[in-house]
Amino acid sequence: MGKTIVIIGTLDTKGPEIAYLRDRLQALGLKTTVVDSGILGEPLGIQPDIDHGQAATYGGTTIEALQNAGSRGKAVAGMREALKKLTLSLFDEGKLDAIVSMGGAEGAVMGAAAMMVLPVGVPKVLVSPIASGYHFFEPLVGTRDMIVVHSVVDILGLNPIACTIFDNVAAALKGMLDHGHRLPRPEPGRRFVAMTMLGNTTTAVMAAKDLLADRGYEAVIFHSNGVGGPAMEELAEMGQFVGVIDFTTNEIYDPMVGGIHDGGPDRLKQIGLLGLPQVVVPGCIDFSVWNAGTVPATLMDRPIYDHNPEYTLVRASHEEMIELGHLFSSRLNMAKGPVVVAVPTKGLSIPNVPGGPFWNPEADADFLSTVQTEIREDIPVLTYERHVNDPEFGREVAQLFVDLMAET
Numbered sequence: 381m382g383k384t385i386v387i388i389g390t391l392d393t394k395g396p397e398i399a400y401l402r403d404r405l406q407a408l409g410l411k412t413t414v415v416d417s418g419i420l421g422e423p424l425g426i427q428p429d430i431d432h433g434q435a436a437t438y439g440g441t442t443i444e445a446l447q448n449a450g451s452r453g454k455a456v457a458g459m460r461e462a463l464k465k466l467t468l469s470l471f472d473e474g475k476l477d478a479i480v481s482m483g484g485a486e487g488a489v490m491g492a493a494a495m496m497v498l499p500v501g502v503p504k505v506l507v508s509p510i511a512s513g514y515h516f517f518e519p520l521v522g523t524r525d526m527i528v529v530h531s532v533v534d535i536l537g538l539n540p541i542a543c544t545i546f547d548n549v550a551a552a553l554k555g556m557l558d559h560g561h562r563l564p565r566p567e568p569g570r571r572f573v574a575m576t577m578l579g580n581t582t583t584a585v586m587a588a589k590d591l592l593a594d595r596g597y598e599a600v601i602f603h604s605n606g607v608g609g610p611a612m613e614e615l616a617e618m619g620q621f622v623g624v625i626d627f628t629t630n631e632i633y634d635p636m637v638g639g640i641h642d643g644g645p646d647r648l649k650q651i652g653l654l655g656l657p658q659v660v661v662p663g664c665i666d667f668s669v670w671n672a673g674t675v676p677a678t679l680m681d682r683p684i685y686d687h688n689p690e691y692t693l694v695r696a697s698h699e700e701m702i703e704l705g706h707l708f709s710s711r712l713n714m715a716k717g718p719v720v721v722a723v724p725t726k727g728l729s730i731p732n733v734p735g736g737p738f739w740n741p742e743a744d745a746d747f748l749s750t751v752q753t754e755i756r757e758d759i760p761v762l763t764y765e766r767h768v769n770d771p772e773f774g775r776e777v778a779q780l781f782v783d784l785m786a787e788t
Contacts, residue, residue: 383477383557384411386470388463388491390483391428392421397482397535399426400543404550410557413475417463417483417490419446419455430466435459438466456486463494471498478503478553482535482546485510489519496522500615501562503527505549509534523611527552566620573597573781574612574621576604576628579687580729581663584774585627591778597622604628604664606641613650623657625781627774630664632707633696637679639668648708652715657788659720659781660712662747663768665704666728666738667693683738685731693731698743705750712755718788719759722777723748726767733767 385405389398391414402412415435416428423431433443439462449455470476479498481491488508495504504526511520511530520528529549533541566572573592577585589599600621602608609631616624631643651658667685670692675684683695696704712719725741725748732738752761762780766773 382409382411384413384475385553385557386413386415386467386476386479388415388417388467388479388481388483388494390418390487390490391416391423391426391432392418393424393484394418394482394487394535395424395426396538397542397546400538401480401482401546401550402426404547405553408550408554410554413470415463415466417459417481417487419443419459432459435466436462438462438469452486456490460490460493463490464497467494468497471502476502478505478557480505480507480549480553482507482531484508484535492520492522492526495526496524498524499563499618500525501560503553503556503560505529505553507531507535507545507549518607521607523607523614563620571597571622572620573599573623573625574616575599575601575625576609576612576663577601578604578628578630578664581628581769583771584663584769584777587771587774588625588627588778591775592781595778595782597782599625604631604641604643605669606631606634606643609643609647613647616651616654616656621656623781623785624651624659625777626651626658626660627777628663629660629708630667630669632711633665633700633704634668636700636703637668637694637696638676639670639694641669648711649714652712652717652719655715655717657718657781657784658715659722659777659784661722661724661768661777662704662708662728662751664729665708665747666696666701666732666740666744668696669693683731683740685737693729693738695731695738695740696743698740698746701740701743701747702750705747706754708747709751709754712759715759718784720780720784721751721755721759721761722773722780723751723761723763724766724768724770724773725763726765726770728768730769 414428415430416432436443446455446458507529509531511528592599602612631647634641679694685693687693727733
C-alpha cells in the first residue's frame with residue numbers, strides 16, 4: 381500500500397458515499413484513514429478508523445457533550461476545533477499525506493477547517509454542493525491551497541453523476557501524491573521577495589519585479605484581495621521570504637466599511653513583528669471593493685467606479701483617509717525590523733487621477749500628513765511625484781528595497 385489519505389465526513393448522513401470514495405482510493409493503491417465528523421447519529425454502511433467519540437476528545441470534549449451543546453452551531457464549532465487538532469496530530473505523526481472531505485454545509489465547513497491547518501503543498505480536496513452560487517468561499521478555502529469541487533448533485537446516493545465526480549476526485553488525489561510535492565524551504569542562495577498587487581497596481585509591480593530580478597531577487601506576487609495579504613504574511617512566518625514590498629495595502633480599509641477585500645485585524649502587523657525588512661506603499665488604500673450590485677445604501681453617495689462587471693470600487697471618505705493614516709502608522713510602528721514607507725502623491729489607484737472619480741488630493745494629503753506625524757521617527761516616509769501605477773514608481777520602490785537590504 382502507498383501513502384495515506386485522511387477522509388473526513390459525517391458518516392451518519394454520508395456513510396455510503398464516503399465508503400465509495402474510500403474504496404476507490406484503496407483501489408488506486410492508497411491507504412485511507414476515515415474520520416467520522418458526524419455528531420448526532422451513528423455511521424451508516426461504514427466503519428470509521430477514528431470514530432466521532434475519539435475525534436471529539438482532540439477538542440478536549442466528548443461526543444456526548446457536543447450532542448448536548450444546546451445548538452447545532454455550538455456542536456459543529458466544537459467538532460470543528462477537534463478535527464483541526466486531530467488533523468494536525470496525524471500530520472505531525474507522519475500518518476497523513478493528503479486529505480479529502482465530502483459534505484453539505486456543516487460537513488464541508490468542518491472538513492475545510494481541518495484542512496486549513498496543513499501546510500501549502502499537502503493535497504487538500506473538498507467536495508460539496510455549497511461550492512457554488514453566492515456562497516462565501518472563505519470558510520471553504522481560507523489562505524490555503526484548497527481544491528474545491530462542486531458536487532453538482534447533493535451528496536446523498538451513488539448515482540452516475542455522483543460516482544463520476546467521486547472517481548475523478550480519487551484520481552486527482554492519486555495524481556497529486558504521485559507527481560506533486562509539498563512546499564520546500566527556499567534553496568540556499570535564492571532570495572524571494574513577497575509583493576502585493578491588484579489590477580490597479582499591476583503595471584508598477586511588473587516593473588518592480590523586473591528590477592528586482594536584475595538585482596538578484598525573485599518576486600512572489602500576492603493578489604491583495606483579502607486573502608492574498610494574510611497568506612503572504614503566513615508564508616513569511618514560515619521563512620519563505622527575505623523581505624517584503626507591501627505595495628498594495630488596501631486590505632486594511634475594507635474591514636472599516638464591510639468590503640470584501642478584508643485582510644483581518646492583523647493585516648500589516650505580521651511582517652514587522654517578524655523583523656523582516658519591508659517597503660510599504662499605501663497602494664489602493666483609497667477604495668473598498670464590493671461585489672457588483674451589493675454596495676450598501678450608506679455608501680451610494682460616494683464616488684463609485686465599476687472596475688469590471690463583477691466588482692465595484694467605492695472611494696474612501698476624507699475622514700476615513702485620516703483614520704487610515706492612524707491605522708497605517710500604528711501597525712507599522714509595531715515593526716521590529718527595518719521599514720521604509722513610499723507614498724506616490726499623484727494618485728493611489730487607477731481612478732485616482734486628475735479628472736477621475738476618485739481624485740481627492742486633499743484627502744490623500746491628509747492621509748500622508750497623518751502618517752508623517754504619527755509614524756516612528758526611525759521609519760522614513762518618502763514621497764514621489766508619481767502615480768501608484770507608474771512603472772517608474774514601481775522601479776523606484778524596488779530600488780528602495782534593494783538599498784534597504786544592502787543596509788540591513
